[in-house]
Amino acid sequence: MVTKKEIKLSFVIALWFMVLTFPIMVIKVNTIKNIVIFRWENLLWTGIVCFFASLIWNYFLRMKEEKKKSDTKEDIPIVHRLLQNEKFKIPFLVAIGIFALVYPFVFSMYHTSILISALIYVMLGLGLNIVVGLAGLLDLGYVAFYAVGAYAYALLNLHFGISFWVVLPISALLGTIFGTLLGYPVLRLRGDYLAIVTLGFGEIIRIVLENWDELGNGPRGIGNIPAPSFFGHQFNQHNSVIYIYFIVIGLVLLTIFFVNRLENSRIGRAWIALRDDEIACQAMGIDKFKTKLTAFALGATWAALGGVVFAAKTSFINPMSFTIWESITILCVVVIGGMGSAIGVIAGALVLILLPEYLRAVAEYRMLVFGALQVIVMVFKPEGLIRSVRKIYKFEKIKE
Amino acid sequence: MEPILNVKNLTMNFGGLKALDTVDISVEKGQIAALIGPNGAGKTTFFNCITGIYEPSEGLVEITPPGKPTQKLNGLKTNYVTERGLARTFQNIRLFEGMTVLENVLIGRHCRLKSGIIKAMLRSSSQKNEERKAVNDSYEILEKIGLNQYVNEMAVNLPYGAQRRLEIARALATDPFLLLLDEPAAGMNPQETKELDDLIVWLRDNEDLSILLIEHDMKLVMSLSDNIHVVDYGKKIAEGTPEEVKSNPDVIKAYLGDESEDA
Numbered sequence: 001m002v003t004k005k006e007i008k009l010s011f012v013i014a015l016w017f018m019v020l021t022f023p024i025m026v027i028k029v030n031t032i033k034n035i036v037i038f039r040w041e042n043l044l045w046t047g048i049v050c051f052f053a054s055l056i057w058n059y060f061l062r063m064k065e066e067k068k069k070s071d072t073k074e075d076i077p078i079v080h081r082l083l084q085n086e087k088f089k090i091p092f093l094v095a096i097g098i099f100a101l102v103y104p105f106v107f108s109m110y111h112t113s114i115l116i117s118a119l120i121y122v123m124l125g126l127g128l129n130i131v132v133g134l135a136g137l138l139d140l141g142y143v144a145f146y147a148v149g150a151y152a153y154a155l156l157n158l159h160f161g162i163s164f165w166v167v168l169p170i171s172a173l174l175g176t177i178f179g180t181l182l183g184y185p186v187l188r189l190r191g192d193y194l195a196i197v198t199l200g201f202g203e204i205i206r207i208v209l210e211n212w213d214e215l216g217n218g219p220r221g222i223g224n225i226p227a228p229s230f231f232g233h234q235f236n237q238h239n240s241v242i243y244i245y246f247i248v249i250g251l252v253l254l255t256i257f258f259v260n261r262l263e264n265s266r267i268g269r270a271w272i273a274l275r276d277d278e279i280a281c282q283a284m285g286i287d288k289f290k291t292k293l294t295a296f297a298l299g300a301t302w303a304a305l306g307g308v309v310f311a312a313k314t315s316f317i318n319p320m321s322f323t324i325w326e327s328i329t330i331l332c333v334v335v336i337g338g339m340g341s342a343i344g345v346i347a348g349a350l351v352l353i354l355l356p357e358y359l360r361a362v363a364e365y366r367m368l369v370f371g372a373l374q375v376i377v378m379v380f381k382p383e384g385l386i387r388s389v390r391k392i393y394k395f396e397k398i399k400e
Numbered sequence: 401m402e403p404i405l406n407v408k409n410l411t412m413n414f415g416g417l418k419a420l421d422t423v424d425i426s427v428e429k430g431q432i433a434a435l436i437g438p439n440g441a442g443k444t445t446f447f448n449c450i451t452g453i454y455e456p457s458e459g460l461v462e463i464t465p466p467g468k469p470t471q472k473l474n475g476l477k478t479n480y481v482t483e484r485g486l487a488r489t490f491q492n493i494r495l496f497e498g499m500t501v502l503e504n505v506l507i508g509r510h511c512r513l514k515s516g517i518i519k520a521m522l523r524s525s526s527q528k529n530e531e532r533k534a535v536n537d538s539y540e541i542l543e544k545i546g547l548n549q550y551v552n553e554m555a556v557n558l559p560y561g562a563q564r565r566l567e568i569a570r571a572l573a574t575d576p577f578l579l580l581l582d583e584p585a586a587g588m589n590p591q592e593t594k595e596l597d598d599l600i601v602w603l604r605d606n607e608d609l610s611i612l613l614i615e616h617d618m619k620l621v622m623s624l625s626d627n628i629h630v631v632d633y634g635k636k637i638a639e640g641t642p643e644e645v646k647s648n649p650d651v652i653k654a655y656l657g658d659e660s661e662d663a
Contacts, residue, residue, distance in 0.1 A: 258521045261520055261521055261523055262517070262520055262521060265515065265520035265527070265531070266506075266510060266513050266515050266520065266531070266534075267515075267516065267517055267520055268520070269499070269503055269506055269507055269510070270507070270510055272496065272498055272499055272503075273496045273499070273507045273510075275498065276495075276496040276497050276498050276499070277494050277495075277496060277497075279453065279478075279490075279494065280490065280494035280495070280496065281496075281507070282453075282477070282478040282479050282482075283451060283453070283478055283479075283482060283487075283488055283490075283494075284479075284482060284507050284508050284510060284511070284570065284571075284574060285479045285482035285483050285508075285510055285511025285512075285574050286479055286507070286510050286511070287477075287479050288479070294517060298517065340498070388498075390498075390499060390500045390503060390552075390554070391500075391503075392500075392552045393500075393502055393535055393539075393551065393552060395539055395548075395551065
């Protein structure tokens, strides 16, 4: 169960933390009465909590190591096993479908609204997954394309009165164009260098939006963006949220549908080959430049689509919605969900976006708990919540 | 008989260093040719130059694919060289680790397939047919190489010898007429080397391939090769049949050192 060594180690760690947190946990200075209060009971609690936390931490680390040693064949994540099993697959999908269908009618508008945000992140995550997870190109400026989509809807609607449904394909095209534009200069870069350049690109777009007053009112942003209409009919506020919810569900399904097809196609394999080994990939006859460009362009397309929905949902956008922090969050969704794994990215988006909302119960410790959870996931599951599984091909000849 | 690969005067400078100095090598159809030389002689640089990973400083690289006119390869990007029918393996194994064995071979088929993004998204019938055919072709290649029991394994989990063979399978999938093997027997045990020997001869006889290989295992080189080229310090010092090369004084000097120096 627990070894002597671990107990000793945990004891030392607990002691160390008691010393370390002594000034903030124990000493309290009352500046009004000018007295110092020593809260010794806090020292005891810190010690006990650290001791057990360390024991549990070490225990799980050891379990992970032993598991790695014992089975050479990697185990397949439960979700994939469920989906591979035909008996479970259909009821499983039907259950999710029914849940998604009744969700906005059962839960309040607040819950529906945060689920819409999470679903937008599912789209963004799946798009970025093409660039980062499959093609292995670290893109830190992804939010720029999201901004392109959002501003495309806001501006086209403001100036020309173009409706949501018309803007949707236009913004997808704009996203593709911007993706290609960014793609060209960074074709020769990889890894850290690429990350820096894309980071710069993301900032350029934000700063341009912030300072170009004539374009989008600068930091004041654009308001009164209409919600999507249903064949010319405008819903009231409550129904409009439900309507957007179903639009997002539709778009997410469409994204999953296309991404899934791409992943196991000629072009999807080329992306993964590019990620695994650039030189070998070229030596196998793959055009490196073309493959990188398509990854960038396609990733940007989905970001722009997400942007349109975002603008329609919030009805107000300004450059503050498109900071580097947003890019990092989307990257976290992909990495914590599982690089290259569509199901993982969906899970990652739901966890990362919904969790902070529901953690409001613990108020000011919200972000602390959130950060700690991210660390824990990365330590114990470095490949992500649900790692990617490659397609299994069946051949009759093998059975013989 | 006209050579299918004709390299003339190939020179490669890295700054002041001449990694290759006016090297002439030609390979004829159906031949198994070997490129040997001490460590650092420029053998892998030679491969990199003809496959477009490096752009040679000087010289001419020409190919004559069977039934096609002669074409120049200088300055072509690597992927176009592969498309023209030259496939290579790597000295240090370079498989795609995040993919299964079959997918690795499918990557080799990439340049012979056509479906783009739109077709993949719509999964048109032509794309489906092409995909099915590519999968079957790849499986057949794996069968030939004797790796079909691993089809759905991750490439990285394969035993060492099998990984080397998978590199060859992947190269074969690009439909080459000339196969360039960079130290295919490196790190193999005698049993695996023997199997590799048989495989290379089988490929030449049954797949209508010509082969140029870099190898340090002299037993393998001498038993396999029709023609051997020897390079040392970037210069070609000898060429001929195994017997001729074995008795060539320059080759002995390059490998064993000069007797007079020791005396």
